[in-house]
Amino acid sequence: MGEILVVDDSKVMREMIIACLRAQPGLSFTQAASGLEAIEKLSLKTFQLVVLDLNMPDIGGIEVLEFVRGQDKLRSLPIIVVTTRGDDASRATALAAGASRFMTKPFTPEKILSEVRELLEQPAGAPR
């Protein structure tokens, strides 16, 4: 049903996120270990959803968001920001930069699953 790009500089975190989402049938996963790798992969391939960490080397999640939302073809791509920084300022920054959803670590498998399901069920191009 969809290709998900999981972006986090921690391998364990990526694996955990994928393990959580495996409960949803029909998804396949691509991993990116940095914001740079994420942007590269997004520019060369089509994804249905992105799970994005904020704090990463070189360029963080916010910059990835800003770049992605500046691209016509990626403007309505659902992006879930997942971060350890749960403060209001971070949330506001991420949403302003174009995050579709904002989740803080730790999160439960159920929580991320339901977010992903909701976003994937929205018709393409619908307002986020």
Added chain:
Amino acid sequence: MSDVVDLAEFRTAFVVEAEELLTTANTSLLDIEKALRAGNKNIRAVRELFRAVHTIKGLSSMVGIEPVVGIAHRLETTLRAADRAGGSLALESIDTLLEGVRAIAKRVRALADGQPVAEAPSELLDRLERLESATPSTARQSGAGALILDAEIAGKLGAQDQAQLLEGLAQGRRALRVDFIPSPLRAEAGSTITSVRARVAKIGDIVKVVPISVPVTADAPGGLKFGLLVVTSESAQALADAVGVDPGMVYSLAAPPAAGILGAVLEAEPEEPSVSRHGVVRVDVERLDDVMERLSTLVVTRFRLSRALAELAAAGADVRALAQIMNENGRQLRDLRAAILRVRMVPVSEVFERVPLLVRGLSRATGKQVRLVIDAGTAEVDKGVAERLFPAVVHLVRNAVDHAFESPDERTRAGKPAEGALTIACFERTNSQLELTISDDGRGIDRKLVADRAHRPLPDSDAALLELLCLPGLSTRDEATMTSGRGMGMDIVKRTVEQLGGELTLQTRVGVGTRFVMHVPVSISIVDAFTFECAAQRFVVPVTMVEEVVDIDPARLVRGPTRRGGEAPRLLERRNETVPVVQLESLFRLGDRGGEARKALVVRRNGEPMAFSVDRMLGQQEVVVRPLEDPLVRVIGISGATDLGDGRPTLVLDLAALSGALSAATLEPAA
């Protein structure tokens, strides 16, 4: 829902990653301390430390290790402030930070050992909380001057980034920008932003990577390029090489001088490369060899044990319990061996670190322009193999620049770029073998020239040409004339590769270029081997070298055409192929075996099969190979000796080299 995962299952993986992050944290803290003592700041180390701690906090919260979350959170708060203040930290806070990292490490270890994880000591948490970062200071505006930045880049740089660039300039390093355009084609060739970043990180500090939208073209199918801003002591050329682009894609970010920046940058002598290795312990190879030696004696003792066990069993004793322990012991030995081999591994990219400097020197000496591309990916190789192999790589690189590349004028006339392209690539073919390729787009090797010079018939294949090139006598003449393109020390290159149990092959086309391919084992010393008997003597041959062990029916062997001065070889029919059968005992003059051989080992070299007849296969086991390094006892076909547990040395045969020598007919009769 029943299929929802339990994240606690990730605790083991958490421990592994947390330990890496803790190593990074400790190294960073020590780097920061060193910089502070010298009155400097290490902005990069502060940021790495911050990120390591931040990641540990996130991970430990996911797997539910609250005491670690608490400590990491306090550390993170201090470090975030320090990062925002451009890397400012008070020297006095280092001890407390180290203590915090230690406290996390202790709890991670407890988790790994299955022990309860202690609460975070509140006294430590209080002290961490009281830590205040040193007075925030803005970037040092020194005489190094300002930066030239495009608007699109400047808008994406934080104050810390600019500070780091200026700091680099103030320390006499270079602040450079290089652009990389990702594409599926480049990704296929192993060049992605991740690999490029890793290569650049080896020669400098990456301050920032900025994604930049560009119009979609054939060269930029993703409509994207990355601008990498780097502080480095290396040259612009080295940076261009690391990224795999034209030096024209490298810009200096330092404002003055107004003109000829790149030229000046290229001319300046490079300083010692600054390579940062985090969490790495440097160990003398001799010590590793010593560990390996001790392991070897263990392996030999095990052979003796299993012999004794077999004798006991033969005498009718009940050895079941003992045999079980032996099995266990065997497994432990294999694990230990694997662990030691891992310790001995070094990244191949590290082995090649000295090549750019070598090429630069050669290029200057010869006046030839060379574009060097090194792509070793993540391949690793045993330190011992690396040390033996490196001189061979140097030979081939030297030959390429000295002989293979035409002068820039000649190249232009031939319709080639003035710059010669030299590529060194390495990847893991299997988990035990590396493929190392050195290719150039030079003049190629002229078979006729080489044949004339060697006074031999014209070689009919690249393989035959390589045999000619590797004749020891050829080198000196060739070196003097420099016309055939190759020859200097090729015999040494080939011997090196073969002593490692590897194979060297060649592909060349006149006017187009030459490619040398080496297949070498990732590690040496202990190999899986067949033991067999021939004329009452025992021998060993590495399993990887043998294509097949076949039964021989003497009645079905056919005689081939008679060779000059020799007995007609006998041929074995095998799956639509005729395979010459060589009698090892007569080759090594071992005397008669009394009866016909019933088994043969088939090896293949350059696609040509050859069978070596033996009396009896004895089995398969791991053996410790000690190379015969004394040049006086070097014999083609013998790569070393081993001890099978009886205290007597047993020869390890290199049947591949032997078959090569036999088919090239360069082997003296019964050498």
